[in-house]
Amino acid sequence: QVQLVQSGAEVKKPGASVKVSCKASGYTFTTYGFSWVRQAPGQGLEWMGWINTYNGNTNHAQKLQGRLTMTTDTSTSTAYMELRSLRSDDTAVYYCARQNGWYAPGDYWGQGTLVTVSS
Amino acid sequence: EIVLTQSPGTLSLSPGERASLSCRASHSVSSSYLAWYQQKPGQAPRLLIYDTFSRATGIPDRFSGSGSGTDFTLTITRLEPEDFAVYYCHQYGSSPLTFGGGTKVEI
Numbered sequence: 001q002v003q004l005v006q007s008g009a010e011v012k013k014p015g016a017s018v019k020v021s022c023k024a025s026g027y028t029f030t031t032y033g034f035s036w037v038r039q040a041p042g043q044g045l046e047w048m049g050w051i052n053t054y055n056g057n058t059n060h061a062q063k064l065q066g067r068l069t070m071t072t073d074t075s076t077s078t079a080y081m082e083l084r085s086l087r088s089d090d091t092a093v094y095y096c097a098r099q100n101g102w103y104a105p106g107d108y109w110g111q112g113t114l115v116t117v118s119s
Numbered sequence: 120e121i122v123l124t125q126s127p128g129t130l131s132l133s134p135g136e137r138a139s140l141s142c143r144a145s146h147s148v149s150s151s152y153l154a155w156y157q158q159k160p161g162q163a164p165r166l167l168i169y170d171t172f173s174r175a176t177g178i179p180d181r182f183s184g185s186g187s188g189t190d191f192t193l194t195i196t197r198l199e200p201e202d203f204a205v206y207y208c209h210q211y212g213s214s215p216l217t218f219g220g221g222t223k224v225e226i
Contacts, residue, residue: 035216037164045156045164045207047216061215095163105154105211107175109163 002026004096004110011116012086019082020113022096029077030054033099035106036070036081038092046092050102051079059102086117121146121210123219130224138195140222142208147188149212155184155193156207158221164207168193198224 007021022034036048049060051070058070069082079096094113097106122145132138142153151171156164166175168184171191181196195202203226208219 044220045209045218047218050216059214103150103152103211105166105169105209107166112163
């Protein structure tokens with residue numbers, strides 16, 4: 001069965017970076033892309049970006065351009081999201097979501113990773 | 120950017136009742152690439168409906184989606200106790216992908 005297992009919670013200081021992993025199993029990794037979506041406490045869902053696991057192409061939300069890097073390691077079937085220059089308003093639960101191509105919704109989601117940015 | 124506006128913000132209903140949730144887009148959603156998610160506290164979103172009408176794997180037929188262009192609806196014909204949650208619409212037809220603000224269905 002399809003599983004996406006994310007790394008554990010992180011606490012970071014403002015200005016630091018965080019890297020969240022999403023390990024996939026139960027399917028052929030390179031046949032699906034990933035979106036990263038975040039949710040601030042008590043708020044709605046915000047799309048951050050998408051990565052094509054086959055060729056590494058990415059598409060970012062404009063507001064995160066320059067701070068967000070998405071990568072994959074096909075040898076371990078793991079997707080990564082790195083966010084730099086963290087601010088307090090980056091405090092959120094971060095999700096990876098599998099997508100069957102760009103024009104597709106996230107059908108399986110990781111359990112979420114809480115990132116807390118606090119001095 | 121396509122802005123998705125969901126209404127109402129909160130829907131107070133009883134088990135067995137019918138729920139209709141609205142999602143209005145600021146621009147036409149390309150090729151009806153509109154999905155609905157259910158989210159319960161402390162859980163990841165769960166895909167219910169994609170491509171406006173299609174139910175995701177394992178989703179009961181009391182959930183249905185309709186609409187086109189800029190107006191979309193999620194209908195739950197007979198609310199079960201486990202259906203009380205927050206529902207989000209989501210368009211994936213143009214970048215940036217966007218989500219609505221959510222509708223909370225409460226008892």
